[in-house]
Amino acid sequence: MHRLFSPLVLATAAVAVALVTGCSAGQVAQTANQVPTVDGSAADVGDIALRDITLEYPEDGVYEAGDDARVVFVAVNQNALEPDRLLSVSSESFAGSTEGADSDLPVELPASSDVGFREDGPVVELTGLDDLLRPSVSVPVTFTFETAGEVTVMVPVAVPLDYIEPEVEPFDFHGEE
Numbered sequence: 493m494h495r496l497f498s499p500l501v502l503a504t505a506a507v508a509v510a511l512v513t514g515c516s517a518g519q520v521a522q523t524a525n526q527v528p529t530v531d532g533s534a535a536d537v538g539d540i541a542l543r544d545i546t547l548e549y550p551e552d553g554v555y556e557a558g559d560d561a562r563v564v565f566v567a568v569n570q571n572a573l574e575p576d577r578l579l580s581v582s583s584e585s586f587a588g589s590t591e592g593a594d595s596d597l598p599v600e601l602p603a604s605s606d607v608g609f610r611e612d613g614p615v616v617e618l619t620g621l622d623d624l625l626r627p628s629v630s631v632p633v634t635f636t637f638e639t640a641g642e643v644t645v646m647v648p649v650a651v652p653l654d655y656i657e658p659e660v661e662p663f664d665f666h667g668e669e
Contacts, residue, residue: 533648545564545647547631548650553652559621563616567599571604577637577639578598579638580635585621586620595615595616596614
């Protein structure tokens with residue numbers, strides 16, 4: 493009797509299938525480690541996602557001690573049924589929190605929606621900076637929500653959106669030849 497598949501052929505085929513299907517085992521997809529192309533930070537707490545969090549770029553290019561800084565970000569309430577409220581924003585780098593400052597808190601975050609705290613949106617401002625802050629330097633900022641709770645995230649000072657002409661001549665590393 494003639495066999496169509498011998499045990500040796502079946503064993504070889506089984507090893508080949510195991511090797512081919514096992515090639516991707518332990519591999520991480522390229523998209524798994526991608527980060528957004530925005531300068532700001534991101535944080536999640538409960539059903540709230542905070543995205544593109546920065547301190548607004550300072551008018552004079554730096555924040556001096558005693559200055560106030562607007563916190564700009566987008567808050568997304570991912571809960572399809574329940575609203576939440578942003579109660580306060582504070583930072584150990586600022587003497588004052590948003591209470592009593594030029595801030596619109598508390599702010600309602602409707603279910604399944606996002607609220608932009610930028611341009612014409614609600615204002616969140618931290619007051620009384622303790623020390624000098626330059627663009628891209630980060631400080632810890634704590635967001636407190638009525639339902640979702642509290643989260644602290646390192647928030648950078650925004651970089652300028654337009655080219656700014658430097659006030660000093662750049663250093664010449666090559667010198668005169």
